[in-house]
Amino acid sequence: MVVGAPAADGIDTSKWNILYPNYINSKKTVQEGRRIPLDKGCEHPRAQEMAEICEHLKIPHVLEMDKAYPKDWLLRGRIRVLLKSPAGLPTHAEIHSKKDLMLKMGELIPRLKSRANGPPGPAIPGLGASASSSSTPAAGSRDARKEAKKEEKKANKKKK
16 A cells, blocks of 8 residues: 655556545534445544545545645545556456545444443544533533522512
């Protein structure tokens, strides 16, 4: 498999198919870039995970971490895959199109060992997985504070 800078191997990858993580993200809408059905996608895929699936399937690919999806430019990373050889023959027996590959990735990424503890949060620089998971309890305590304040106001009205 081809991993790294295309110039290092002397292979021209400019004609290879490009896949961004948004294409298979079940948390994205079609307008945000999702290209497969919700039930076939996976939560917050990363380009590294997509490359790992290509390694497993033995599909030639290049991981480009310095690139970003224009609609969601904070998420870095994409992969280029070679689905058909220059002669026009498929490089994999089962996968002949980008859609086939995206569906297979949506199926296999949740099974990765790195996802044993569940899907990671969105990979936005400056916001770790802990920041996104800690926002949920904060929202719950906020609701509790609101309820306590309402009860306090009711009690104050009854005293008057």
